[in-house]
Amino acid sequence: MKPTTRGTLAAAVTGIAAAVAAVGAAAVPAAAAGTVPVPVPLDGVEKSLGMEAPKLGMELPLLTPGAPDGPRYVEGRLLPDRALPQLPISGGLPGLGLRAPLPHVLGDDFDHVGVDAPAGDLRTLAPGLSVEAPLTAPDPKNFGLPGLQLPRAGVLAPVVQTVAGGDLGAGPGR
Structure with a gap:
């Protein structure tokens, strides 16, 4: 795999992980509060x-x-x-x-x-x-x-x- 492809793939995986973490962090306060x-x-x-x-x-x-x-x-x-x-x-x-x-x-x-x-x-x-x-x-x-x-x-x-x-x-x- 070329270094450019590897870098693009790493950036995409990092972006997806950050988006999933942001969605998970946004859902925690609603569940902790008991209301949505x-x-x-x-x-x-x-x-x-x-x-x-x-x-x-x-x-x-x-x-x-x-x-x-x-x-x-x-x-x-x-x-x-x-x-x-x-x-x-x-x-x-x-x-x-x-x-x-x-x-x-x-x-x-x-x-x-x-x-x-x-x-x-x-x-x-x-x-x-x-x-x-x-x-x-x-x-x-x-x-x-x-x-x-x-x-x-x-x-x-x-x-x-x-x-x-x-x-x-x-x-x-x-």
Whole structure:
């Protein structure tokens, strides 16, 4: 292989490696933050209508399932507690950012209105199930045989925890 070909090939491989590293580095902050930014391009509307269009952007959450809290063995029961464990899922509420022109309704100093609702943390637990068998644990007083009891079932309620916030404002500028 000629030295010129080798140099061209090395430059091409270096450029491709740099591009892949840049794409990978750009994807890491979005995944680390738990949300993916989604810009809404309205430049075409602004140019075609000849007027200022709203600026709009959103954030979509990435849901991450956690490890379920496994069944717990309780002394005196045949079946474990939480036969169907609850699955924790964490993520976020979608975020929204909007800035729109306002035709001086509130005075000369207020020509834009903005809404900012950042993505908020969200923690959930799926419903679970706890079941008790119609037989008790082996009883030494009854020659090691289990006794009878009424079967029971309980549903573990789902849990949703979050704090949502937002900001509405009006002011000058773009």
